[in-house]
Structure formats: C-alpha cells, structure tokens
C-alpha cells in the first residue's frame with residue numbers, strides 16, 4: 416500500500432502512484448495496476464502483464480476505515496452539538512457513492528479575442544490565439560445525491576484503491592448506480608477540466624482540445640448514513656465520511672423506506688491480462704510506466720500497445736555523427752494530406768511551406784507529383800516539461816523536411832506515445848506550423864483536418880553541449896531540465 420505520508424517528488428504526479436489491486440494471472444499473488452499504465456509487473460513471479468481492455472470500465476472502491484460504532488458516535492455528537500431534536504437514531508448503514516475520476520493531459524488551443532487598453536481609458540478587442548496544457552486528476556460525483564463532498568481531492572492518490580468486488584464489502588453495504596454511461600461521463604469530465612484550463616482575460620470563439628493518455632475510472636467512496644427522526648416527523652439523515660470520519664452532510668430529508676437498492680452491478684471491467692512478451696521471440700518486453708511503445712531486449716523490435724494488443728512499429732534510427740554521448744529522441748512521422756475549408760487536398764511539402772511562411776492558401780492544384788516530397792508532420796513522442804517547446808520542435812522538424820542519414824544499429828529504449836496517441840497531437844502541431852500565418856491558421860481551425868496515410872517512428876540524435884541538447888541539422892535546442900515528466 417502506498418505510504419500516505421510520502422510527498423510526491425518534484426515533477427511527479429500523485430496519480431503515478433495510484434494502484435488498483437488485483438491478482439497475478441500467473442501465480443495468484445497480489446498485483447497492483449498503476450492507473451496511468453497498461454502494464455502490471457508481479458513482484459513475486461517477476462512476470463510482466465499487459466492490461467488490455469477499455470479503461471473506462473475500471474471500477475474501484477475505497478475501503479471504509481471507520482467502524483459503524485464510531486460513525487454512530489460521531490453522528491450523535493453532531494446532533495447534540497447542532498441541537499437537533501430527535502427521538503430516534505437508527506444504526507448506521509454503509510453506502511458506497513460513485514465518483515468519476517478522469518486523469519488526462521489536456522491541451523487546449525483557444526482562438527478568441529482579448530480586451531486590451533492601447534491608451535488610457537480606451538479598450539480594444541484584439542485577436543488572441545494561444546495554447547494551454549496541464550495534467551489533470553479530477554474527481555466528481557456520478558450521482559446527484561448531495562454528499563457534501565463535491566470531489567475526492569487527493570484521497571485516491573494517498574489511499575489504496577481496490578478493484579470493486581461486492582463480495583469483499585462489509586455485510587449490509589449498498590451502493591448507488593452512476594447516473595450516466597461511461598462515454599457520457601467522459602464528455603462531462605472533459606468539459607469540466609476544459610473549463611479549468613482557460614485564460615481569465617480572453618473570450619474563446621473557437622478551440623481545439625486534445626486529451627492525451629486519458630483514463631476514466633469509477634471510484635466508490637464509502638459513507639455511513641445515519642437516519643434519525645423526531646417523533647412522527649419526517650426521516651432525516653446524516654452522512655459520515657467512512658474514511659476520514661467527518662460529518663459531510665446533515666439534516667437532509669430522506670425516504671423512510673429501505674436503503675437504496677444494490678441491485679445494480681457495475682459492468683464487468685472487461686480488463687484482461689496478456690503476457691507482455693515479444694510476439695516474435697517471446698522475450699519479456701521492456702516498458703516504462705506511462706509509456707506506450709515497448710522494446711524487446713532480445714530482438715530489439717519495438718511494439719506499441721493499444722486497446723486490442725501489441726502492434727509492430729516501423730522504426731528508423733538517425734546516425735549520430737560519431738558521437739557516443741548523443742541522446743536519441745523519438746518522433747512519430749505522419750505522412751498524409753491536409754484539407755482546408757474551400758480547398759482540395761494538399762499533400763506536398765512545398766505547399767505546407769508556402770502556407771506556413773507566406774500565408775498563401777493555395778488554390779486547388781495537383782496533389783503529390785513526381786519528385787515533390789510528400790507532406791510529413793513530425794510529432795515528438797517523449798516527455799518534455801514545456802508543451803510549447805514540444806510544439807515548436809514539431810513545427811521546426813516538420814518544416815525542415817530533414818532527411819537524417821540512417822544508422823545501421825537498432826534503436827534502443829521505449830517511448831511515451833504510441834502512434835495513436837501521437838496522431839491526436841497532429842492538429843496542435845499543424846496549428847503551431849501555421850502560427851506565422853494567422854489566415855491559414857484560422858482556416859485550419861475552422862474545419863481543416865489532416866488525414867494520415869501511415870506512421871513510422873524515427874530516433875533523432877541530439878548532441879550534448881553543456882546543459883543543452885542540440886540537433887545539428889535543424890539547430891533545434893532542448894534544455895536538459897525540460898526533459899522528463901511534468
């Protein structure tokens with residue numbers, strides 16, 4: 416169980432430590448699934464398992480830490496202190512209330528206007544286009560019952576979350592059914608966190624939002640419900656947080672009948688385990704927490720993890736000009752075509768450059784012709800603490816159209832984003848490519864899209880210079896302290 420007193424390290428997300436307990440399919444020992452990872456490693460048999468299936472249906476609960484007697488004593492004390500008259504206090508009932516939990520890295524590009532004062536006493540609206548990004552770990556109630564807790568705050572990160580199992584609950588416990596389907600809840604959650612990611616001073620008119628590596632889970636949180644009444648007046652209830660022990664809600668009227676029905680069962684999670692083994696040579700694959708591309712330590716092939724399983728990655732390694740200390744950073748390369756409203760498919764590199772540098776939205780013309788390099792968008796696939804820097808790098812590399820000399824050594828290391836996750840970033844990268852040309856940017860924002868015809872992963876060599884990493888061909892610079900988790 417995680418140590419509640421342990422403080423997160425700088426840059427470490429509390430969510431990195433959350434585990435959902437279950438059992439190792441190989442040896443039956445307790446197994447923790449990290450909520451941000453698709454891999455679970457068994458501490459006993461040392462086998463690694465890939466957790467397949469939709470995350471949305473991962474249903475968990477927090478165990479009560481308070482006894483029913485303590486809950487009753489707390490409720491009675493509360494009644495006394497708030498001078499509520501009552502003639503009858505019932506025994507506490509354990510009720511599990513569902514909360515949704517959304518963990519995601521959210522990017523939001525906002526187009527709008529902002530009020531500025533060019534001269535004293537004069538206000539003017541000026542266009543504003545900017546990108547915001549943040550990691551979220553947000554909880555909100557899945558039912559409209561007022562429990563007095565609008566969210567679980569850091570509780571899921573400091574307490575052990577267990578896979579929901581009605582049989583493991585104390586006798587007589589009941590639970591409430593979430594009022595929305597998971598897909599609707601995901602939309603609701605994204606709207607909630609999008610609302611938290613905004614500029615105070617701008618009026619958004621259009622936006623692109625990209626949730627990355629998002630996971631939605633359901634957490635049942637335990638409350639003790641203590642019903643009380645005065646003579647033949649209506650029934651009222653007090654809710655006691657069965658983890659922290661505080662009274663969170665009191666004096667609510669409620670139905671006198673039986674406690675809420677527990678007939679509803681959460682859909683079976685659909686999670687299942689696949690061995691994390693190389694499909695070609697069966698060696699256990701290397702994969703870091705949160706990463707989505709793993710590597711075989713034996714045949715060096717890279718595999719990306721998706722909902723259904725492992726997929727082979729096409730890779731290319733650039734030659735680090737005789738520099739053994741070079742740092743290899745991964746980028747996904749998407750070849751495809753761009754469509755802008757009112758224009759045909761634009762699929763060559765020259766058109767993209769004209770758009771980006773001259774702001775010319777070209778007329779309908781021929782697609783890729785012989786000898787013209789195809790349009791390729793490069794998306795960084797590694798952790799970087801500065802999202803702006805990642806997009807700048809994407810724009811610089813995409814526009815450079817750089818052909819790096821290939822190395823004949825195999826790639827090493829795992830990487831953060833799968834092609835599917837990186838593909839979600841293409842729109843943001845294109846918006847960044849088009850920054851110097853507001854007309855083209857606005858045109859793309861108002862309904863443009865990029866269709867990808869395929870993806871490959873390239874590893875680009877960055878050379879160490881003091882505390883910086885430099886890519887010599889494009890002159891791109893990354894500070895050492897930018898690399899790493901947010």
Ligand SMILES: [Zn+2]
Pocket residue numbers: 439440441442443444457458459460461462
């Ligand atoms: Zn095991």
Ligand SMILES: [Zn+2]
Pocket residue numbers: 693694695696697698711712713714715716
């Ligand atoms: Zn292999």
